[in-house]
Amino acid sequence: MAMHSRVTQLIQDNDGRILGFKMLQVAPGSVAEKQFVRYYRWFSKIRMYVQPLANRLRAKLDEIEQEHTVTRLVRVKNGVILSAGGFIFNRQMVRHYAPKYYPGAPLGSPGCNGNGIRLGETAGGVTGNMARGSSWRFINPPKSWVEGLMVNQDGKRFVNEASYGARIGEAMAEHNHGKGILVFSHAMLKDVLFQLMPGKVWLLLQTAPAVLSLLFNTKKAATIDALAQRSHLPVEALRESVARYNILAAKKEDDDFHKAAEYLRPLEQGPFYAMDVSVGNKLFICPTITLGGLVVDELTGLVKREDGSTIPNLYAAGRTAIGVASHSYVSGLSLADCVFSGRRAGAHISTINQ
DSSP states (O other), rough: OOOSSSEEEEEETTTEEEEEEEEEEEEEEHHHHHHHHHHHHHHHHHHTOOOOHHHHHHHHHHHHHSSEEEEEEEOOOOEEEOOOOOOOOHHHHHHHHHHGOOOOOOOOSSSSSSSSHHHHHTOOOOOOTTTTTEEEEOOOGGGGGGGGGOOOTTTBBBBBBBBHHHHHHHHHHHHHTTTOEEEEEHHHHHHHEEEETTTTTTTTIIIIIHHHHHHHEEEESSSHHHHHHHOOOOHHHHHHHHHHHHHHHTTTTOOOOOOOGGGGOOSSSEEEEOOOOOTTOOOOOOOOEEEEOOOOTTTTOEEEETSSSEEEEEOGGGGBOOOOOSSOOOOTTTHHEEEEEEEHHHHHHTTTTT
16 A cells, blocks of 8 residues: 555445545655655654644645645455554544643654544444543653652642653643642752763753753742742642651651652752643653554454444554553553554454455
8 A cells, every 4th residue: 555645534335344445645756745755754753852843844744635635545355454543643632532631742653643543433433541641751860850759739749759751640640630840959959960961861862851941940949938939839738748758768768659768868958949840841841642542342353333343344453442551551562552453453354255
């Protein structure tokens, strides 16, 4: 099948069986296709780091599709497998289905626009877990930021700061209105700056975002009470959270969130700092994907209808379907799930008409 194509309609018979589909294709070998490829490559490189420019490139891709495509009708012999990603780049869908994850920085390819899921729905498929997403708030490295404490908008600690980034993101998005403030001391800051020196971390992925966040995304105050006021946090609540954390750090045992002893360090001497690490922070971005999709039969990958029956020869795989990563996420799980679900669908479709 040719690249740079978008399926816009599935064609069914009276029994719901897929007979073929209609697609729009950027004309192969055309100047428009070369432009499309060039914009797509740039988009893939910067989509997570320079959001305004990435959005402009996405608009150019859409413009090329709208103005320089030809319509193709494709006949299907055995069936169709929908594997077009999730819907993180369809901002209307995210706002409607997964509003808790809407503020996060979209992570995916241009195909993660919900079209695969919508195609399945038009054929009678049903979706599930559409409210679930995954936001990744990594604060380590630098290591010493993990020694601080993270509080919500009420000034209360809510998570183990040394947790995996997806767990921190989930705690913010699902239970704390997407908000998170990292509080640390001047002693921790000195260690952070040392840990950000050239050769110790990746310049683009880790040093640059950390330095920018320190310069433009962090409040400083001589006391915890003053820091709370500057950060618009309840003074008494933040004071109590820091006092409780210092007790736990002093005895090297986190009874509240079970952070490892090596990361427990009291906030004793000012000045103190508060960094906004919320899901929706535009400077210290929090990459986000969607997890919901089409409901499929676990043995075959066939798309299910609302009554539990399956559409005869329509399959879904990867983020277009509900899979292993449907409630939570760890790095690489989308790839593993796509390989598994794709093989499952491929194995079943290959048995048809044998």
